[in-house]
Amino acid sequence: MKRRVYAALALTAAAVMLSGCSGSKLSHKSSDVPDRPENWSVEQRALEDITPIAGEERVFVTRDEETDAVKIIQGVLSDDPINNEREALDLIASYSQVMGYIDVYSELQYSGATEYGRKVDYRFDQFCDGMEAGFVELMVDPDEGNRAVVLNSHYTDLWGFSTKPKVSEAEAVKCAGDKYRTDKGTKPELIIAEGPVLAWKVPVNDEDVAEVYIDANNGDIIRRIPVTD
Numbered sequence: 001m002k003r004r005v006y007a008a009l010a011l012t013a014a015a016v017m018l019s020g021c022s023g024s025k026l027s028h029k030s031s032d033v034p035d036r037p038e039n040w041s042v043e044q045r046a047l048e049d050i051t052p053i054a055g056e057e058r059v060f061v062t063r064d065e066e067t068d069a070v071k072i073i074q075g076v077l078s079d080d081p082i083n084n085e086r087e088a089l090d091l092i093a094s095y096s097q098v099m100g101y102i103d104v105y106s107e108l109q110y111s112g113a114t115e116y117g118r119k120v121d122y123r124f125d126q127f128c129d130g131m132e133a134g135f136v137e138l139m140v141d142p143d144e145g146n147r148a149v150v151l152n153s154h155y156t157d158l159w160g161f162s163t164k165p166k167v168s169e170a171e172a173v174k175c176a177g178d179k180y181r182t183d184k185g186t187k188p189e190l191i192i193a194e195g196p197v198l199a200w201k202v203p204v205n206d207e208d209v210a211e212v213y214i215d216a217n218n219g220d221i222i223r224r225i226p227v228t229d
Contacts, residue, residue, distance in 0.1 A: 037102060037103070042093045042096075045095055047098060050075040051075060052076070054144065059073065059074065072150070075149065077095070077149065078147060080147070082148050085110045085113070089108065089124060091148055092104050092108070092136055092138055100155070109124060109127055110122070110123075111125045119140065120140045121140075123135060128156075132192070133156040133192045134154045134155045134156040135154050136155055137150075138150070139151075139152070156196050158196060162198065165198060166216060167200065167218070169187075169188050169200065172200035172202055172214040172216070172219070173186050176202040176214055180204035180206045181205040181206065182202065186204075188203075197216075198215075199215055199222060199223075200213070200214040202214055209225065
C-alpha cells in the first residue's frame with residue numbers, strides 16, 4: 001500500500017467519547033470540540049490501491065459536487081475476500097480516511113444483506129445518539145473472488161453536531177400547529193434531517209401534508225411530507 005496509518009482503537013474511541021455527535025449545545029455545528037481524529041484502528045487504504053473490475057479500464061470514483069467528498073467507488077477494493085458482515089465492516093473502516101468516516105465501529109450498525117443477481121450488498125445504517133443519519137453499502141462480487149467491488153456512501157458527517165434541541169417537543173407541536181391542524185396528544189419525533197439538521201418530525205392533519213419537520217434550533221418548518229395514497 002502507498003499510504004499506511006496505524007493507531008490504537010482506544011485513541012479513536014476516546015476522541016468519539018469526548019465529542020460524540022454533540023459537540024455543542026448552541027448550534028448544529030461547533031468549533032468548541034476536539035480536532036477530528038486522524039488515527040484509525042485499522043490500516044488505511046488509498047484510492048491508488050484500488051484496481052479496475054475485470055473488463056473495465058479504470059476505477060470509477062464519484063464525488064459530491066459541493067463538498068468533493070467521495071460518494072461511490074467502483075473497483076476491486078481489496079485482494080481479501082468478504083464472507084460476512086464483520087469483514088465487510090472492517091473493509092469499510094479501512095477506507096475511513098478516503099471517505100471521511102469518523103469511527104465506523106461506533107457509528108454503523110449492520111442492517112442486512114441483499115442479493116442482486118450473484119452479487120451481495122452489505123448495508124450498514126449510520127446512527128447518532130439513536131437517530132438514523134445515513135448509510136453505507138458494500139457490494140461483493142463472487143465473480144471477482146468474493147471481493148468487494150462497490151463502496152456506496154450516504155454517510156453524514158456529524159463531527160461536532162449537537163443532538164440537544166433548543167426547541168422543546170411542545171414548542172415544536174405549536175410551531176406546526178400555527179400552520180396545520182395537530183391532534184391532541186401529538187407526539188413529535190426527534191430526527192436528523194438532511195443537511196444535517198436536528199429536527200422534530202411532527203404529524204399533522206392536513207389534506208395534502210402528513211407531517212412537517214421543525215428545525216429543533218429555531219422552530220422553522222424546513223420540510224413538508226405529503227400525504228400518500
